[in-house]
Amino acid sequence: MIAIIANPNALRFSSEKLKRIANQLGNVDIFFTQKAKNGTDIANKIAGSYEIIATYGGDGIINEVINADLNSSKLAIIPAGTTNVLAIELFGKASASKAIQAIKRGKAKTAYTGKINNTYFILMAGFGFDAESVHNVNPKLKRISGKFAYFSAGVVSYLKNLKRDCFEIEIENKRIEAVWAIVSKAKKYAGNYTISAKIDIFKPLFDVVICRCANRGLSLPYYNLAIFSGLHRFNTPFVEHIITEGPIKVKGNFKTQIDGDEFLTKSAEISIGKQIKLIT
Numbered sequence: 001m002i003a004i005i006a007n008p009n010a011l012r013f014s015s016e017k018l019k020r021i022a023n024q025l026g027n028v029d030i031f032f033t034q035k036a037k038n039g040t041d042i043a044n045k046i047a048g049s050y051e052i053i054a055t056y057g058g059d060g061i062i063n064e065v066i067n068a069d070l071n072s073s074k075l076a077i078i079p080a081g082t083t084n085v086l087a088i089e090l091f092g093k094a095s096a097s098k099a100i101q102a103i104k105r106g107k108a109k110t111a112y113t114g115k116i117n118n119t120y121f122i123l124m125a126g127f128g129f130d131a132e133s134v135h136n137v138n139p140k141l142k143r144i145s146g147k148f149a150y151f152s153a154g155v156v157s158y159l160k161n162l163k164r165d166c167f168e169i170e171i172e173n174k175r176i177e178a179v180w181a182i183v184s185k186a187k188k189y190a191g192n193y194t195i196s197a198k199i200d201i202f203k204p205l206f207d208v209v210i211c212r213c214a215n216r217g218l219s220l221p222y223y224n225l226a227i228f229s230g231l232h233r234f235n236t237p238f239v240e241h242i243i244t245e246g247p248i249k250v251k252g253n254f255k256t257q258i259d260g261d262e263f264l265t266k267s268a269e270i271s272i273g274k275q276i277k278l279i280t
Helices: 015-025 038-046 059-066 085-091 096-105 129-135 139-145 148-160 216-229
Strands: 002-006 028-032 052-057 074-079 108-116 119-121 124-128 167-171 174-184 206-212 239-244 248-252 256-258 261-263 268-279
Touching (some): 002 015, 002 038, 015 096, 052 096, 059 074, 059 085, 059 119, 059 261, 096 268, 124 129, 124 167, 129 148, 129 256, 129 261, 148 216, 167 206
Parallel strands (some): 002 028, 002 052, 052 074
Antiparallel strands (some): 124 174, 167 174, 167 248, 174 206, 206 239, 256 261
């Protein structure tokens, strides 16, 4: 049997489309989240009772489900969110039809999560600038405009935080002062941008991009250009690029996001987390 945990607040949620998906898959039970983090509670209750637990929504509902004890259940994803990074990672694009085909095949691979303190993530943990942008996202604008809400929040974060202090990353016996850092488990970032050419979610490794502490007004436009153009992968000045198994420690005054949602913490220790069986 298959269970679908659906987020009715996801940007591209459609009850009619969900019904068609259920009919295509057959023998499906659907559970709707009612509030934030509800996906974890639902998955904990039903794990082991279904061969496959699928999410219908964005990367946020996936993160909620991987933080449950999935027992023997395999995880599948059906994209209906804003950026759908994991769907792009798995299928090349945010395609519900490809996701349904994968569920019908039923083949799974072992994916490695990351762990920040006591919480798991499957895509990335971001510190500094991108987490500030996530913090400033307007939920109503996100619902209406999708990715534009993140661009708008990035502009706001840049203008509001020009004097914000840097923070410290401890990694591979180095201590680096940073204005922005991305600890990635996946190849893709912020949609279809390639953050790493060397790792993916099926390897127990992190690809860490660290933007060194510098004048924010001058450095952040440069760092955004480097990351979103892919230049950060080619020995870009002031950008550290480290492949590691961890652990990674973050200290100081910083904001954090995991898998695209804000994560509240005053300090962070990151390591490879649990394994999950992911439908591919």
